[in-house]
Amino acid sequence: MSAILPSTELRPEPRSAARATLFGSITLNWETVAYIAILIQAIFTRFYILGDRVMSHDESLHTQFSYNLYTTGVFQHTPLMHGPILFHVTAFFYSLFGDNDFSARIYPAILGVIMTAGFPLLFRRWLGKWGALLLALMLLISPIWMYYNRYIREDTPNIFYAFLMIYCFFMYLDGPRHLRRKARWLYICAAAMLFMMGSKETGFIYLAIFGSFMTLFWIVRLYQHVRKVPARSLFNFVVLSVLVGGTVAVLMYVIFNIALQPYPTLTDRLAHLSSQISVLFAGAPISLDAASFFNWTLLLAVLAIAVVVATALWAFRNGLARARWGEVIVLLLLAAVVCIGFIYIEELSFEPARAQATVPEAPGDTAVVEQTATTRDLPIVGAWVAAGVIIIGVLYSYQAGWWRTLHRFRELDMLILMGTLLLPWLTPVIIVMTGANPKDYSPIGVQRAILSGVPLLAISIVVGCIWNWRRWLVIAACFWVPFFFFFTTMFTNPDGIWTGVIG
Structure with a gap:
């Protein structure tokens, strides 16, 4: 009888999914x-x-x-x-x-x-x-x-x-x-x-920072997968080298700009330091700015080495015999390479632009003009050749089944997302490499921009579709639909497409 009659026992009221989401974790x-x-x-x-x-x-x-x-x-x-x-x-x-x-x-x-x-x-x-x-x-x-x-x-x-x-x-x-x-x-x-x-535009800097870090992480993970070595220790080793080298590079940049301020270009600064080193080895007194540069650089190098060695001593404080001093030396050398690379790039980015010499065309001198035009078009030709090689390589890797292995790496998904969406925005780089102005809106300028951008767009589409075409098409829509909406002022200013991507 009790099995037929409904039970009068009080049961908790079932909670909806929305209620559980909103209040369940508070x-x-x-x-x-x-x-x-x-x-x-x-x-x-x-x-x-x-x-x-x-x-x-x-x-x-x-x-x-x-x-x-x-x-x-x-x-x-x-x-x-x-x-x-x-x-x-x-x-x-x-x-x-x-x-x-x-x-x-x-x-x-x-x-x-x-x-x-x-x-x-x-x-x-x-x-x-x-x-x-x-x-x-x-x-x-x-x-x-x-x-x-x-x-x-x-x-x-x-x-x-x-x-x-x-x-x-x-x-x-x-x-x-x-x-x-x-x-x-x-x-x-x-x-x-x-x-x-x-x-x-600082968004490009953020993407470069996180993209480079994630690229390094993916390369280390891929190396670990292929060579069957511990990934975390290798990644930490590389990151520590970049961290030490980058920190020293920032401080060295301050020293460069204070001690070598009278010398505007990197070539002038290196020539001055080279001459002062020769004077120093000759036993003669060097200039005040060179002395300041050498003293502060030596002090900074000693501090960096001391910090790395002290960190190693602390890490192996319970067994100094197990300390891997060879790896510490490699870390310092790699940090030095990173530091020099950062300083070189930073110095070049601040050098004054050199005026391009213009040679007047002589009557009948068509060979010089044709050679100049061909040279200026080389970056565009190179972009098309590189796009063809990359697309063929991606298609071959797909047919060979390599992507089954690559799909294991989650960080590669984010790299493909950033890379395929950002690549068409690098069109002005190719235009500048040709010696032209990206803001040239003449018919020739528009043609140059199209020829520069099409290979980059083709790479993005092929790589995205080979990776995961269903997800990538939605990703592209989430990115490009707002782009067209805002940059064209709600589809009333088609020139916004040009100014948004090219400049």
Whole structure:
């Protein structure tokens, strides 16, 4: 009988998935109260009398172009004003709350609140409980952080989308096991990349930093897979070498600019140092600037060696006999190579541009003209040849089954995402290598840009589709659809495509 009658026992009410997602992981403890307090303080400090401060020069430009877009619907992207997204969002808030100084600063203020109180929670898995809480507190009380959160410029949006991109990296590579390597992180990352690059050009620097680090990590992992060697120790060894070499390079750059300031180019500086070394070996007194350079360089080298040796002694403090001093020497040598490479690149980047000599064309002297034209077209020809080789190599690797092995590496997925989306934006590099101006909008300039960009676009499409065509097409849509929307001012300025990618 009891088996037929319904049971009167009280059962817990079933919880919906949405309710479990929203409230299931929230526990009211001191940490939750601390984050709520930080959130309230972040809202107050970012929005209190937000519109009272007078507009600065940069802000006045941003508000003026946003106001023009709001009132007339007209905006033309130009690299001089950085990315177009800030102007569209500001015009949107004008339409909601009116054209005033408070409305103009709502966009960075909202992003500042989210970054201050929200992003530390997102990174809590890697920062730890105390690390995330301290990060939120430091962002809350940072004067310069609060200043730019209340300032209508591209800095806050640029950093916000960089944080979002990095969070997608972390979740895809090292998130919870049930969320790791999910396609959603690739899609969000692609959109965050576009919004970051469409806010300010420093997004390219962020991509170079994280892309180079992830490339190094992938190469080490691939080497470990092929040679069956421990990857973590090798990766840490390389990273330590780059870290030591990079730190010394930054300090050496200061020494270069103080001690060798009278010599503008790297060639002049090396020639001066070489002559002073000859004077030193001859037993004669050297100049004051050379003496300062040599003394500070020697001191910096001694400090770097002391730090590395002291670290090794501490690491092997329980058994000095097991200390691998040969590896320490290799680390120092590799750090020296990294340091010299960084200094060389930095010095060359600041050398004054050399004026290109123009040779007047002599009547009937067609051979010189044809040779010059051919030489100027070599970078474009090289781009097409390189694209053909890369595409053939990728297709061959797919037929040979190599991608079954490459798919094991999660970091390669992120590298392909960044590389295939960013590669067409390198078109101006090829144009500059030809000696032409990327901002040449004449028919010949347009033809040159198309010939320079097509091979890069072809590489992106082929590599993306060979990797995973279903995911890559969605990734490309998440990136390029917002690009066309914002850079063409809601499809009213087709020239924005050119100015966005070429310049």
